[in-house]
Amino acid sequence: MAIYDTFKNRTDQALPKLAPAEIKRIQRFGKLVCFQDGEQLFEAGISYFGMYVVLKGAICISRHDGLGNESIITEHGPGEFAGEISQLAGAPTLVNGHAIGQVEALTLSIESLRALIIAEAELGERIVRAFIIRRVEQIENKDGGLVLVAAPGHPSMHALQGWLNSNGLPHRVLDPREDEQARALCEHYQPQTQDWPLVVCPNGDVKRNPSIVTLGRCLGTLPELSPDDIWDVIVVGAGPAGLATAVYAASEGLSVLVLETRAYGGQAAASARIENYLGFPTGISGGALAGRAFVQSQKFGVKMAIPAPAGRLLCDTYPLQVEMCGSLTLLQGRTVVLSCGARYRRPSLANLRQFEGKGVYYWASPLEAGLCGSEEVILVGGGNSAGQAAVYLSTHSAKVHMLIRKDSLASTMSSYLIERIAATPNIELHTESEIVALEGSDEEGLQQVRVRDNRSRLETDYDICRVFLFIGADPNTGWLGDCGVEVDDKGFILTGYDVPGACATSGRAGLETSVPGVFAIGDVRANSTKRVAAAVGEGAAVVSQIHGFLASRR
Known part of the structure:
Protein backbone atom coordinates (compact mmCIF):
# COMPACT_ATOMS: atom_id res chain seq x y z
CA MET A 1 0.00 0.00 0.00
CA ALA A 2 1.49 3.33 -1.09
CA ILE A 3 0.66 6.36 1.03
CA TYR A 4 1.95 9.81 0.03
CA ASP A 5 3.33 12.52 2.33
CA THR A 6 -0.02 14.22 2.94
CA PHE A 7 -1.44 10.92 4.17
CA LYS A 8 1.68 10.08 6.16
CA ASN A 9 1.44 13.31 8.13
CA ARG A 10 -2.32 13.08 8.73
CA THR A 11 -3.10 9.38 8.30
CA ASP A 12 -5.71 9.20 11.06
CA GLN A 13 -7.64 12.07 9.49
CA ALA A 14 -7.15 11.14 5.83
CA LEU A 15 -7.78 7.42 6.23
CA PRO A 16 -10.00 7.02 9.30
CA LYS A 17 -11.29 3.60 10.24
CA LEU A 18 -14.94 3.41 11.29
CA ALA A 19 -16.01 1.40 14.31
CA PRO A 20 -18.67 -1.33 13.88
CA ALA A 21 -21.20 0.87 15.71
CA GLU A 22 -20.53 3.73 13.28
CA ILE A 23 -20.93 1.45 10.28
CA LYS A 24 -24.23 0.27 11.69
CA ARG A 25 -25.42 3.90 11.83
CA ILE A 26 -24.43 4.36 8.19
CA GLN A 27 -26.37 1.30 7.02
CA ARG A 28 -29.71 3.11 6.91
CA PHE A 29 -28.25 5.58 4.38
CA GLY A 30 -26.79 3.01 1.97
CA LYS A 31 -27.29 -0.37 0.39
CA LEU A 32 -25.13 -3.50 0.27
CA VAL A 33 -23.23 -4.21 -2.96
CA CYS A 34 -20.73 -6.93 -3.92
CA PHE A 35 -17.81 -6.92 -6.39
CA GLN A 36 -15.53 -9.62 -7.76
CA ASP A 37 -11.74 -9.46 -7.54
CA GLY A 38 -10.39 -6.92 -10.07
CA GLU A 39 -13.82 -5.44 -10.86
CA GLN A 40 -13.90 -1.67 -11.36
CA LEU A 41 -16.12 0.23 -8.92
CA PHE A 42 -15.59 3.68 -10.37
CA GLU A 43 -13.62 5.32 -13.19
CA ALA A 44 -11.87 8.71 -13.26
CA GLY A 45 -13.72 11.38 -15.21
CA ILE A 46 -16.78 9.20 -15.73
CA SER A 47 -18.28 7.73 -12.55
CA TYR A 48 -20.56 9.60 -10.14
CA PHE A 49 -21.10 8.23 -6.64
CA GLY A 50 -21.34 9.35 -3.04
CA MET A 51 -19.24 7.02 -0.90
CA TYR A 52 -18.30 3.35 -0.52
CA VAL A 53 -17.81 1.88 2.97
CA VAL A 54 -15.79 -1.35 2.84
CA LEU A 55 -17.17 -4.27 4.85
CA LYS A 56 -15.08 -7.10 3.35
CA GLY A 57 -12.07 -7.16 1.02
CA ALA A 58 -10.43 -3.92 -0.10
CA ILE A 59 -10.71 -1.15 -2.70
CA CYS A 60 -7.53 -0.07 -4.48
CA ILE A 61 -7.54 3.69 -5.14
CA SER A 62 -5.30 4.81 -7.99
CA ARG A 63 -4.50 8.18 -9.49
CA HIS A 64 -5.35 8.29 -13.21
CA ASP A 65 -5.09 10.77 -16.05
CA GLY A 66 -6.41 10.88 -19.60
CA LEU A 67 -3.02 9.82 -21.00
CA GLY A 68 -3.41 6.42 -19.32
CA ASN A 69 -0.94 7.00 -16.49
CA GLU A 70 -1.95 5.29 -13.26
CA SER A 71 -0.35 5.06 -9.83
CA ILE A 72 -1.64 3.61 -6.59
CA ILE A 73 -2.60 6.10 -3.87
CA LEU A 94 -10.85 11.94 -10.33
CA VAL A 95 -9.52 8.50 -9.31
CA ASN A 96 -10.04 4.86 -10.23
CA GLY A 97 -11.29 2.23 -7.79
CA HIS A 98 -10.83 -1.55 -8.20
CA ALA A 99 -11.86 -4.46 -6.01
CA ILE A 100 -9.14 -6.46 -4.28
CA GLY A 101 -10.53 -9.89 -3.50
CA GLN A 102 -14.25 -10.43 -2.93
CA VAL A 103 -15.58 -7.03 -1.85
CA GLU A 104 -18.70 -6.25 0.13
CA ALA A 105 -19.46 -2.59 0.67
CA LEU A 106 -22.15 -0.12 1.54
CA THR A 107 -22.75 2.30 -1.32
CA LEU A 108 -24.24 5.73 -0.69
CA SER A 109 -25.62 8.01 -3.37
CA ILE A 110 -24.59 11.69 -3.37
CA GLU A 111 -27.93 12.62 -1.77
CA SER A 112 -27.59 9.88 0.87
CA LEU A 113 -24.04 10.99 1.67
CA ARG A 114 -25.22 14.55 2.31
CA ALA A 115 -28.08 13.27 4.44
CA LEU A 116 -25.62 11.19 6.50
CA ILE A 117 -23.24 14.13 7.04
CA ILE A 118 -26.06 16.35 8.29
CA ALA A 119 -27.81 13.70 10.42
CA GLU A 120 -24.62 12.34 12.02
CA ALA A 121 -22.68 15.51 12.91
CA GLU A 122 -19.58 13.94 14.54
CA LEU A 123 -19.30 11.21 11.94
CA GLY A 124 -19.97 13.72 9.18
CA GLU A 125 -17.14 15.94 10.42
CA ARG A 126 -14.66 13.06 10.12
CA ILE A 127 -15.86 12.17 6.64
CA VAL A 128 -15.68 15.74 5.34
CA ARG A 129 -12.23 16.28 6.86
CA ALA A 130 -10.98 13.11 5.14
CA PHE A 131 -12.45 14.24 1.82
CA ILE A 132 -10.68 17.61 2.08
CA ILE A 133 -7.28 16.08 2.91
CA ARG A 134 -7.62 13.62 0.04
CA ARG A 135 -8.23 16.46 -2.38
CA VAL A 136 -5.16 18.26 -0.99
CA GLU A 137 -3.12 15.11 -1.66
CA GLN A 138 -4.34 15.04 -5.26
CA ILE A 139 -3.39 18.69 -5.80
CA GLU A 140 0.05 18.29 -4.23
CA ASN A 141 1.10 15.15 -6.13
CA LYS A 142 -0.11 16.28 -9.59
CA ASP A 143 -0.19 12.80 -11.13
CA GLY A 144 -3.90 12.79 -11.94
CA GLY A 145 -6.72 15.05 -12.99
CA LEU A 146 -6.36 17.36 -15.98
CA VAL A 147 -3.23 17.42 -18.18
CA LEU A 148 -2.20 20.67 -19.90
CA VAL A 149 0.29 20.44 -22.77
CA ALA A 150 2.17 23.51 -24.00
CA ALA A 151 5.60 25.11 -24.01
CA PRO A 152 6.42 27.14 -20.87
CA GLY A 153 5.22 30.73 -20.99
CA HIS A 154 2.35 30.16 -23.41
CA PRO A 155 -0.04 33.10 -22.84
CA SER A 156 -3.17 30.96 -22.49
CA MET A 157 -1.65 28.75 -19.81
CA HIS A 158 -1.75 31.33 -17.02
CA ALA A 159 -5.51 31.85 -17.37
CA LEU A 160 -6.23 28.10 -17.40
CA GLN A 161 -3.93 27.33 -14.47
CA GLY A 162 -5.28 30.28 -12.52
CA TRP A 163 -8.83 29.03 -12.96
CA LEU A 164 -7.90 25.47 -11.98
CA ASN A 165 -5.94 26.60 -8.91
CA SER A 166 -8.70 28.95 -7.78
CA ASN A 167 -11.22 26.12 -7.86
CA GLY A 168 -8.96 23.56 -6.18
CA LEU A 169 -8.78 21.27 -9.22
CA PRO A 170 -5.80 18.88 -9.59
CA HIS A 171 -3.79 19.21 -12.81
CA ARG A 172 -0.28 19.04 -14.21
CA VAL A 173 1.57 20.70 -17.06
CA LEU A 174 3.71 18.86 -19.63
CA ASP A 175 6.24 20.45 -21.96
CA PRO A 176 6.23 18.69 -25.37
CA ARG A 177 9.90 19.54 -25.78
CA GLU A 178 10.82 17.47 -22.74
CA ASP A 179 8.03 14.94 -22.12
CA GLU A 180 7.68 11.92 -24.42
CA GLN A 181 3.92 11.47 -23.89
CA ALA A 182 3.28 15.14 -24.59
CA ARG A 183 5.40 14.95 -27.73
CA ALA A 184 3.49 11.88 -28.96
CA LEU A 185 0.18 13.65 -28.29
CA CYS A 186 1.29 16.64 -30.37
CA GLU A 187 2.49 14.41 -33.21
CA HIS A 188 -0.92 12.75 -33.29
CA TYR A 189 -3.05 15.94 -33.15
CA GLN A 190 -0.68 18.23 -35.08
CA PRO A 191 -1.82 21.40 -33.26
CA GLN A 192 -1.63 24.68 -35.17
CA THR A 193 -0.76 27.98 -33.51
CA GLN A 194 -4.38 28.63 -32.51
CA ASP A 195 -4.75 25.11 -31.03
CA TRP A 196 -2.38 25.56 -28.08
CA PRO A 197 -2.54 24.47 -25.36
CA LEU A 198 -3.83 20.93 -25.70
CA VAL A 199 -5.78 19.74 -22.66
CA VAL A 200 -6.47 16.11 -21.79
CA CYS A 201 -9.55 15.51 -19.64
CA PRO A 202 -9.56 12.71 -17.05
CA ASN A 203 -11.81 10.62 -19.33
CA GLY A 204 -9.28 10.87 -22.19
CA ASP A 205 -10.99 13.55 -24.28
CA VAL A 206 -8.49 15.98 -25.85
CA LYS A 207 -9.44 19.66 -26.20
CA ARG A 208 -7.66 22.23 -28.39
CA ASN A 209 -7.13 25.61 -26.70
CA PRO A 210 -10.27 25.16 -24.57
CA SER A 211 -12.16 27.89 -22.76
CA ILE A 212 -12.73 27.58 -19.03
CA VAL A 213 -16.35 26.75 -19.88
CA THR A 214 -15.08 23.68 -21.73
CA LEU A 215 -12.91 22.77 -18.74
CA GLY A 216 -15.92 23.20 -16.45
CA ARG A 217 -17.91 20.72 -18.55
CA CYS A 218 -14.93 18.37 -18.61
CA LEU A 219 -14.45 18.36 -14.83
CA GLY A 220 -18.09 18.60 -13.76
CA THR A 221 -17.95 22.05 -12.18
CA LEU A 222 -20.44 23.26 -14.81
CA PRO A 223 -23.34 20.79 -14.69
CA GLU A 224 -26.25 20.67 -17.10
CA LEU A 225 -29.03 22.87 -15.72
CA SER A 226 -32.66 22.25 -16.63
CA PRO A 227 -34.95 25.17 -17.53
CA ASP A 228 -37.81 23.19 -15.97
CA ASP A 229 -36.34 23.32 -12.46
CA ILE A 230 -37.62 26.12 -10.23
CA TRP A 231 -35.15 27.09 -7.52
CA ASP A 232 -36.14 28.79 -4.30
CA VAL A 233 -33.02 30.94 -4.57
CA ILE A 234 -30.68 31.69 -7.47
CA VAL A 235 -27.52 33.35 -6.17
CA VAL A 236 -25.48 35.24 -8.75
CA GLY A 237 -21.89 35.36 -7.53
CA ALA A 238 -20.00 33.03 -5.16
CA GLY A 239 -17.97 35.55 -3.20
CA PRO A 240 -18.20 35.60 0.62
CA ALA A 241 -21.70 37.15 0.51
CA GLY A 242 -23.06 34.69 -2.04
CA LEU A 243 -21.53 31.68 -0.30
CA ALA A 244 -23.04 32.79 3.01
CA THR A 245 -26.49 33.06 1.42
CA ALA A 246 -26.09 29.64 -0.17
CA VAL A 247 -25.03 27.96 3.08
CA TYR A 248 -27.72 29.56 5.27
CA ALA A 249 -30.53 29.15 2.73
CA ALA A 250 -29.73 25.51 1.95
CA SER A 251 -29.30 24.65 5.63
CA ALA A 270 -7.09 36.10 -3.76
CA SER A 271 -6.22 37.68 -0.38
CA ALA A 272 -2.98 36.26 0.98
CA ARG A 273 -4.18 36.77 4.56
CA ILE A 274 -7.34 38.20 6.13
CA GLU A 275 -6.35 39.28 9.62
CA ASN A 276 -9.41 41.15 10.86
CA TYR A 277 -12.02 38.43 10.32
CA LEU A 278 -13.69 37.46 13.59
CA GLY A 279 -12.60 34.12 15.02
CA PHE A 280 -9.22 33.86 13.29
CA PRO A 281 -6.73 35.64 15.57
CA THR A 282 -3.74 34.61 13.47
CA GLY A 283 -5.55 35.36 10.21
CA ILE A 284 -6.71 33.09 7.41
CA SER A 285 -5.98 33.18 3.70
CA GLY A 286 -8.84 34.13 1.42
CA GLY A 287 -8.41 30.85 -0.44
CA ALA A 288 -8.72 28.78 2.73
CA LEU A 289 -11.81 30.68 3.86
CA ALA A 290 -13.43 30.30 0.44
CA GLY A 291 -12.55 26.61 0.24
CA ARG A 292 -14.17 25.88 3.60
CA ALA A 293 -17.29 27.80 2.63
CA PHE A 294 -17.51 25.93 -0.67
CA VAL A 295 -17.33 22.53 1.05
CA GLN A 296 -19.90 23.71 3.59
CA SER A 297 -22.27 24.67 0.76
CA GLN A 298 -21.88 21.24 -0.85
CA LYS A 299 -22.62 19.57 2.47
CA PHE A 300 -26.06 21.22 2.48
CA GLY A 301 -26.78 20.37 -1.15
CA VAL A 302 -26.17 23.69 -2.91
CA LYS A 303 -25.91 23.31 -6.70
CA MET A 304 -22.84 25.23 -7.84
CA ALA A 305 -22.19 26.12 -11.50
CA ILE A 306 -18.70 27.41 -12.42
CA PRO A 307 -18.01 29.12 -14.79
CA ALA A 308 -21.55 30.36 -15.32
CA PRO A 309 -21.71 34.13 -15.83
CA ALA A 310 -25.22 35.57 -15.77
CA GLY A 311 -26.13 37.38 -18.99
CA ARG A 312 -29.64 38.72 -18.33
CA LEU A 313 -32.17 38.97 -15.51
CA LEU A 314 -35.81 38.88 -16.64
CA CYS A 315 -38.37 40.16 -14.16
CA ASP A 316 -41.58 40.47 -16.21
CA THR A 317 -42.73 36.96 -15.28
CA TYR A 318 -42.79 34.91 -12.10
CA PRO A 319 -40.80 32.86 -11.28
CA LEU A 320 -37.95 35.22 -12.13
CA GLN A 321 -35.58 34.13 -14.90
CA VAL A 322 -31.80 34.27 -15.25
CA GLU A 323 -30.10 33.66 -18.58
CA MET A 324 -26.48 32.51 -18.62
CA CYS A 325 -24.04 34.13 -21.04
CA GLY A 326 -23.67 32.11 -24.22
CA SER A 327 -26.78 30.07 -23.51
CA ASN A 351 -1.61 48.30 -24.52
CA LEU A 352 -2.71 47.04 -21.10
CA ARG A 353 -4.74 44.08 -22.40
CA GLN A 354 -1.76 42.89 -24.44
CA PHE A 355 0.07 42.06 -21.21
CA GLU A 356 -2.78 40.73 -19.05
CA GLY A 357 -1.67 37.28 -17.91
CA SER A 365 -2.11 34.07 -5.60
CA PRO A 366 0.69 31.50 -5.17
CA LEU A 367 0.61 31.00 -8.95
CA GLU A 368 1.54 34.65 -9.61
CA ALA A 369 3.94 34.79 -6.68
CA GLY A 370 5.78 31.80 -8.09
CA LEU A 371 6.49 33.76 -11.28
CA CYS A 372 8.29 36.52 -9.42
CA GLY A 373 11.42 34.57 -8.56
CA GLN A 388 -1.99 42.45 1.93
CA ALA A 389 -0.73 41.64 -1.56
CA ALA A 390 2.37 43.80 -1.13
CA VAL A 391 3.34 42.06 2.10
CA TYR A 392 2.71 38.65 0.54
CA LEU A 393 4.70 39.42 -2.61
CA SER A 394 7.59 40.78 -0.53
CA THR A 395 8.27 37.21 0.61
CA HIS A 396 8.52 35.99 -2.99
CA SER A 397 10.32 38.81 -4.81
CA ALA A 398 13.48 40.85 -4.42
CA LYS A 399 11.61 44.11 -4.03
CA VAL A 400 8.06 45.46 -4.24
CA HIS A 401 7.62 48.98 -5.62
CA MET A 402 4.25 50.12 -4.28
CA LEU A 403 2.66 52.98 -6.25
CA ILE A 404 -0.15 55.20 -4.97
CA ARG A 405 -1.58 58.46 -6.31
CA LYS A 406 -2.15 60.02 -2.88
CA ASP A 407 0.54 61.43 -0.60
CA SER A 408 0.08 58.68 2.03
CA LEU A 409 -1.78 55.45 2.82
CA ALA A 410 -3.52 56.85 5.90
CA SER A 411 -6.94 57.47 4.36
CA THR A 412 -7.25 54.17 2.46
CA MET A 413 -5.53 51.43 4.48
CA SER A 414 -5.83 49.92 7.97
CA SER A 415 -3.13 51.09 10.35
CA TYR A 416 -1.81 47.58 11.11
CA LEU A 417 -1.05 47.10 7.40
CA ILE A 418 0.57 50.52 7.08
CA GLU A 419 2.87 49.64 9.99
CA ARG A 420 3.71 46.26 8.48
CA ILE A 421 4.55 47.77 5.09
CA ALA A 422 6.79 50.37 6.76
CA THR A 431 3.61 58.30 -3.28
CA ASP A 442 3.52 39.27 -27.49
CA GLU A 443 6.29 36.66 -27.39
CA GLU A 444 8.24 37.87 -24.35
CA GLY A 445 5.42 39.54 -22.42
CA THR A 460 11.65 56.60 -14.70
CA ASP A 461 11.93 53.32 -16.64
CA TYR A 462 12.07 50.09 -14.63
CA ASP A 463 13.14 46.77 -16.18
CA ILE A 464 10.25 44.98 -14.48
CA CYS A 465 8.24 42.05 -15.88
CA ARG A 466 5.48 41.74 -13.25
CA VAL A 467 2.89 44.38 -12.41
CA PHE A 468 0.04 43.84 -9.94
CA LEU A 469 -2.97 46.15 -10.17
CA PHE A 470 -5.13 46.67 -7.07
CA ILE A 471 -6.85 49.95 -7.97
CA GLY A 472 -10.39 49.02 -7.05
CA ALA A 473 -13.32 47.72 -9.02
CA ASP A 474 -16.53 48.84 -10.68
CA PRO A 475 -19.92 47.25 -9.89
CA ASN A 476 -20.85 44.32 -12.12
CA THR A 477 -24.37 45.52 -12.90
CA GLY A 478 -24.38 46.18 -16.63
CA TRP A 479 -26.30 42.95 -17.31
CA LEU A 480 -29.36 44.03 -15.27
CA GLY A 481 -30.80 46.46 -17.82
CA ASP A 482 -33.60 44.13 -18.97
CA CYS A 483 -34.97 43.90 -15.43
CA GLY A 484 -35.03 47.52 -14.31
CA VAL A 485 -33.15 47.07 -11.04
CA GLU A 486 -32.45 50.59 -9.73
CA VAL A 487 -28.79 51.58 -9.33
CA ASP A 488 -27.07 54.73 -8.07
CA ASP A 489 -24.97 57.11 -10.17
CA LYS A 490 -21.95 54.82 -9.80
CA GLY A 491 -23.81 51.67 -10.81
CA PHE A 492 -24.23 50.12 -7.35
CA ILE A 493 -27.60 48.50 -6.62
CA LEU A 494 -30.06 50.37 -4.42
CA THR A 495 -31.90 48.42 -1.73
CA GLY A 496 -34.44 49.00 1.03
CA TYR A 497 -35.20 52.64 1.81
CA ASP A 498 -32.53 53.77 -0.68
CA VAL A 499 -34.81 52.73 -3.54
CA PRO A 500 -36.55 55.84 -4.95
CA GLY A 501 -40.11 56.09 -3.60
CA ALA A 502 -39.58 53.53 -0.83
CA CYS A 503 -40.96 54.34 2.59
CA ALA A 504 -41.41 52.72 5.95
CA THR A 505 -44.86 51.44 5.00
CA SER A 506 -43.85 49.91 1.65
CA GLY A 507 -43.00 46.51 3.14
CA ARG A 508 -39.71 46.42 1.26
CA ALA A 509 -37.07 44.36 3.05
CA GLY A 510 -33.76 46.06 3.81
CA LEU A 511 -31.80 44.10 1.18
CA GLU A 512 -34.55 43.92 -1.44
CA THR A 513 -34.05 45.90 -4.64
CA SER A 514 -36.63 47.90 -6.60
CA VAL A 515 -37.82 44.59 -8.11
CA PRO A 516 -39.80 42.33 -5.73
CA GLY A 517 -38.00 39.06 -5.06
CA VAL A 518 -34.63 40.39 -6.22
CA PHE A 519 -32.13 41.11 -3.42
CA ALA A 520 -28.62 42.59 -3.45
CA ILE A 521 -25.80 41.94 -0.99
CA GLY A 522 -22.08 42.50 -0.61
CA ASP A 523 -19.87 44.84 -2.61
CA VAL A 524 -22.39 45.31 -5.44
CA ARG A 525 -24.93 46.89 -3.07
CA ALA A 526 -24.94 50.67 -2.70
CA ASN A 527 -23.68 51.90 0.70
CA SER A 528 -22.40 48.48 1.72
CA THR A 529 -19.32 48.10 3.90
CA LYS A 530 -16.56 46.67 1.71
CA ARG A 531 -15.34 44.06 4.18
CA VAL A 532 -15.50 40.25 4.14
CA ALA A 533 -17.26 40.11 7.50
CA ALA A 534 -19.91 42.60 6.36
CA ALA A 535 -20.49 40.63 3.16
CA VAL A 536 -20.94 37.39 5.09
CA GLY A 537 -23.33 39.14 7.48
CA GLU A 538 -25.48 40.42 4.63
CA GLY A 539 -25.42 36.97 3.03
CA ALA A 540 -26.85 35.50 6.22
CA ALA A 541 -29.32 38.33 6.87
CA VAL A 542 -30.89 38.15 3.41
CA VAL A 543 -32.12 34.59 4.01
CA SER A 544 -34.70 35.68 6.58
CA GLN A 545 -35.92 38.32 4.11
CA ILE A 546 -36.17 35.63 1.42
CA HIS A 547 -38.34 33.55 3.76
CA GLY A 548 -40.56 36.58 4.30
CA PHE A 549 -40.94 37.17 0.56
CA LEU A 550 -41.72 33.51 -0.18
CA ALA A 551 -44.31 33.47 2.62
CA SER A 552 -46.00 36.54 1.13
CA ARG A 553 -46.14 34.87 -2.29
CA ARG A 554 -47.76 31.80 -0.79
Missing part, protein backbone atom coordinates in the same frame (compact mmCIF):
# COMPACT_ATOMS: atom_id res chain seq x y z
CA THR A 74 -3.86 3.77 -1.15
CA GLU A 75 -6.10 0.81 -0.34
CA HIS A 76 -9.28 1.03 1.71
CA GLY A 77 -9.80 -2.06 3.87
CA PRO A 78 -12.74 -3.09 6.10
CA GLY A 79 -14.06 -0.12 8.06
CA GLU A 80 -12.59 2.45 5.68
CA PHE A 81 -14.44 4.45 3.03
CA ALA A 82 -13.77 5.67 -0.53
CA GLY A 83 -14.59 9.18 -1.69
CA GLU A 84 -13.34 12.78 -1.79
CA ILE A 85 -14.63 16.30 -2.55
CA SER A 86 -15.69 15.39 -6.10
CA GLN A 87 -18.31 13.09 -4.63
CA LEU A 88 -19.65 15.65 -2.18
CA ALA A 89 -19.80 18.25 -4.98
CA GLY A 90 -21.68 15.92 -7.33
CA ALA A 91 -18.84 15.90 -9.89
CA PRO A 92 -17.24 12.85 -11.56
CA THR A 93 -14.50 11.20 -9.53
CA GLU A 252 -32.84 25.96 6.17
CA GLY A 253 -34.32 23.72 3.51
CA LEU A 254 -34.40 26.04 0.49
CA SER A 255 -33.22 24.80 -2.91
CA VAL A 256 -30.25 26.91 -3.99
CA LEU A 257 -28.43 27.37 -7.30
CA VAL A 258 -25.25 29.46 -7.39
CA LEU A 259 -23.93 30.92 -10.66
CA GLU A 260 -20.30 32.04 -10.54
CA THR A 261 -18.25 33.57 -13.36
CA ARG A 262 -14.77 32.43 -12.37
CA ALA A 263 -14.19 30.77 -9.01
CA TYR A 264 -15.81 30.46 -5.61
CA GLY A 265 -14.60 33.04 -3.11
CA GLY A 266 -14.57 35.95 -5.56
CA GLN A 267 -11.91 38.62 -5.08
CA ALA A 268 -11.60 37.74 -1.38
CA ALA A 269 -10.16 34.35 -2.34
CA LEU A 328 -30.44 30.46 -24.40
CA THR A 329 -31.41 28.49 -21.31
CA LEU A 330 -33.60 30.48 -18.90
CA LEU A 331 -33.15 29.36 -15.29
CA GLN A 332 -36.14 29.90 -13.01
CA GLY A 333 -35.97 31.17 -9.43
CA ARG A 334 -38.59 32.25 -6.93
CA THR A 335 -36.02 34.73 -5.64
CA VAL A 336 -32.71 36.01 -7.01
CA VAL A 337 -29.85 37.26 -4.84
CA LEU A 338 -27.36 39.54 -6.58
CA SER A 339 -23.91 39.16 -5.05
CA CYS A 340 -22.14 39.69 -8.35
CA GLY A 341 -19.50 41.96 -6.86
CA ALA A 342 -17.36 44.10 -9.10
CA ARG A 343 -15.03 43.95 -12.07
CA TYR A 344 -11.36 44.86 -11.70
CA ARG A 345 -10.70 48.46 -12.65
CA ARG A 346 -8.13 48.99 -15.38
CA PRO A 347 -5.89 52.05 -15.74
CA SER A 348 -5.94 53.95 -19.04
CA LEU A 349 -2.91 52.38 -20.69
CA ALA A 350 -3.05 51.82 -24.44
CA LYS A 358 1.76 37.95 -19.43
CA GLY A 359 3.10 40.36 -16.84
CA VAL A 360 0.01 42.24 -15.64
CA TYR A 361 -2.15 40.64 -12.93
CA TYR A 362 -5.18 41.64 -10.86
CA TRP A 363 -4.58 39.32 -7.92
CA ALA A 364 -1.60 37.78 -6.13
CA SER A 374 14.03 36.97 -7.24
CA GLU A 375 12.87 39.83 -9.47
CA GLU A 376 11.56 43.25 -8.55
CA VAL A 377 7.83 43.84 -9.06
CA ILE A 378 5.46 46.81 -9.12
CA LEU A 379 2.17 46.88 -7.23
CA VAL A 380 -0.35 49.67 -7.81
CA GLY A 381 -2.98 50.46 -5.17
CA GLY A 382 -3.44 51.77 -1.65
CA GLY A 383 -6.34 49.81 -0.17
CA ASN A 384 -6.26 46.87 2.25
CA SER A 385 -6.17 44.31 -0.57
CA ALA A 386 -3.17 46.08 -2.05
CA GLY A 387 -1.44 46.14 1.33
CA ALA A 423 8.58 47.59 8.63
CA THR A 424 9.15 45.44 5.53
CA PRO A 425 12.59 46.38 4.14
CA ASN A 426 11.97 45.27 0.55
CA ILE A 427 8.75 47.27 0.06
CA GLU A 428 9.34 50.77 -1.27
CA LEU A 429 6.36 53.13 -1.23
CA HIS A 430 6.18 55.62 -4.12
CA GLU A 432 1.92 60.51 -5.88
CA SER A 433 3.14 58.18 -8.62
CA GLU A 434 1.55 56.20 -11.45
CA ILE A 435 2.39 53.98 -14.41
CA VAL A 436 2.32 55.83 -17.74
CA ALA A 437 3.60 53.19 -20.18
CA LEU A 438 4.13 49.45 -20.57
CA GLU A 439 6.69 48.00 -23.00
CA GLY A 440 7.20 44.46 -24.26
CA SER A 441 6.07 42.02 -26.94
CA LEU A 446 5.97 42.64 -20.29
CA GLN A 447 9.60 43.83 -20.23
CA GLN A 448 9.63 47.44 -19.02
CA VAL A 449 7.44 49.85 -17.03
CA ARG A 450 7.56 53.65 -17.09
CA VAL A 451 6.57 55.39 -13.83
CA ARG A 452 5.88 59.10 -13.41
CA ASP A 453 6.33 61.04 -10.18
CA ASN A 454 3.44 63.49 -10.35
CA ARG A 455 5.17 66.01 -8.08
CA SER A 456 8.38 66.40 -10.07
CA ARG A 457 6.91 65.12 -13.39
CA LEU A 458 10.04 62.97 -13.64
CA GLU A 459 9.57 59.68 -15.52
